[in-house]
Amino acid sequence: MLRFGTRGSKLALWQSEHVLLMLSLGGELKIIHTKGDKVLDTPLPLIGGKGLFTAELEAALHANTIQCAVHSLKDLPTEQPAGLVLGAILARAPAGDVLVSRSGKTLLNLPQNATVGTSSRRRAAQLLRVRPDLQLLDIRGNVDTRIQKALAPDGPYDAILLAHAGLERLGYENVITEVLPFAIMLPAPGQGAIAVQCRDEAWIREKLSLIHHEPTAQAVTAERAFLAALGGGCSLPLAAYGSITDNTLTLTARVLSPDGVHCIEVSGAASPTDADTLGAQLADEAKAQGATELLG
Structure with missing residues (x-):
């Protein structure tokens, strides 16, 4: 029986549980608490290091305490x-991302100098690009906690940003003000995709191949290749989205200054089998336009 590691949120x-259901396995779930789950009083970019939500799961994989770990790919x-x-x-x-607004106002209709909660430099930079007047305030906690903070009548937030996928999976689409x-x-x-990381053993990979979705894998491979070529982690003001239509993979990516004033956007298309190459090529284009300097 396979043992799966997961965070506890x-x-x-x-x-x-969705992965186990798709596999129709009687697998065992082991909850593992990560550094990102334990340190809740510090903005994510200030905690430092890669793998804030993954390192402990990877250690358990190496120790064979678990054979698979389920992650949000992002x-x-x-x-x-x-x-x-x-x-x-x-x-x-x-x-994509959604806005949850206490007043029901959309992003462009929020009052001047409204306070928006986000811990993501990517989201912050893109918000300030279109609404430089916004006051951004850090917010941490699981999805339920953030929604409660956002909707609290006496809370500090006029609105917050969350991933659309998480709200859909938990049945909270009713709180979405704007996609x-x-x-x-x-x-x-990688946002919106679930990844199963595992020990590099043929029998495990064979079982997991039953739930693998190649078009999604190709799209996110291009996105992650762009990120990797820029030396990026999840704390950078960098965004990318790939999609496949008529057997053509299209990738659009964006690198911004933290204040949103400067934005480099690149896009391109290729065969889905060339996802890695496309991501790397667009990273080179972004670098040629000054992306390395923007990312510091």
Whole structure:
């Protein structure tokens, strides 16, 4: 029987149980608490280091305490540790971000100098690009906690940003005020996709292949290749989204200054089998336009 590691949040448990349901396995779930779950009083970019939500799960994989770990792909560093592989990437849920507004006002209709909660530099930079007047305030906690903070009548937030996929999976779509268009808010590389990381053993990979969705894998491979080529982690003001139509993979990516004043956007298309190459090529184009300097 396979043992699966998961974080303990409601969303992480939903994702892990969804994987087991798709596999029709009587697998065992082991809850593992990560550094990102334990340190809740510090903005994510200030905690430092890659793998804030994954390192402890990877250690358990190496120790064979678990054989598989279920992740939100956007949290997973682009480099796989020796002996571990991505055994499956599931079909993607909506990849974008949404606004949850206490007043029911959309982003462009929020009052002047409204306070918006986000811990993401990617989201912050793109928000300030279209609304430089906004006051951004850090927000941490699981999905339920953030929604409660956002809707509290006496709370400090006029609105917050959350991933569309997480709200859909937990049945919280009723709190969504606005689905933000990609023209305003491109997602993080891999956002909306669930990944199953596993020990690099043939029998495990064979079982996981049953739930692998290749079109999603190709799209997110391009996004993550762009991120990797820029030396990026989840704390950078960098966004990318890939999609496949008529056997053509299209990738659009964005690198911004933290204040949103400067924005480099690149896009291109290729065969889905050339996803890695497309991501790297667009990263080179972004670098040629000054992306390395923007990212500091």
